Amino acid sequence: DVKVTQSSRYLVKRTGEKVFLECVQDMDHENMFWYRQDPGLGLRLIYFSYDVKMKEKGDIPEGYSVSREKKERFSLILESASTNQTSMYLCASSMNTGELFFGEGSRLTVL
């Protein structure tokens, strides 16, 4: 069964902390994505990657960075967390033309 695993389901961090959200997929997919989900706003794309060591900005990259050192792993980094980054973060992967496979999500609260 295909699987996208997000390392933390729930996190609570303080303003200014550095936060790492990890995502691993076991499907040998080329493409990986980070979205954030907020009520009334749907899913908004933060960053995506079509290959190892490659990254592209999505619609809302400010305050975030990413790392893709290996094909199966795509990490989202909040360099200095702020309260407006409290959200549900969703990682997904796909082949080039296929549907996205999502992880279970990481709910981050920044105090």
Add this chain to the structure above:
Amino acid sequence: AQSVAQPEDQVNVAEGNPLTVKCTYSVSGNPYLFWYVQYPNRGLQFLLKYITGDNLVKGSYGFEAEFNKSQTSFHLKKPSALVSDSALYFCAVRDILGNTPLVFGKGTRLSVIA
């Protein structure tokens, strides 16, 4: 630019009745269209997709969707709703050309009442 509109934030339907969740889209070329479902505190699950071919697409859990090119719509339907269908539904689109990421609608919350 690609965009998706889900005009209803909430849809309420009685169990056993047919349901429709609406979606319209905009792409510059031809679309790939998707529906996803999200249950509480879970990630999104794929329901169905339209890429080419028959305009009526059948998917998981008895759902289907009809692609209408002239109306740029891709409404999700089910002939008989179940209480367990209550969830958040997302429509998504991308252009066939290129490899741009999916663009999602804001989601429609479906409540099926027993």
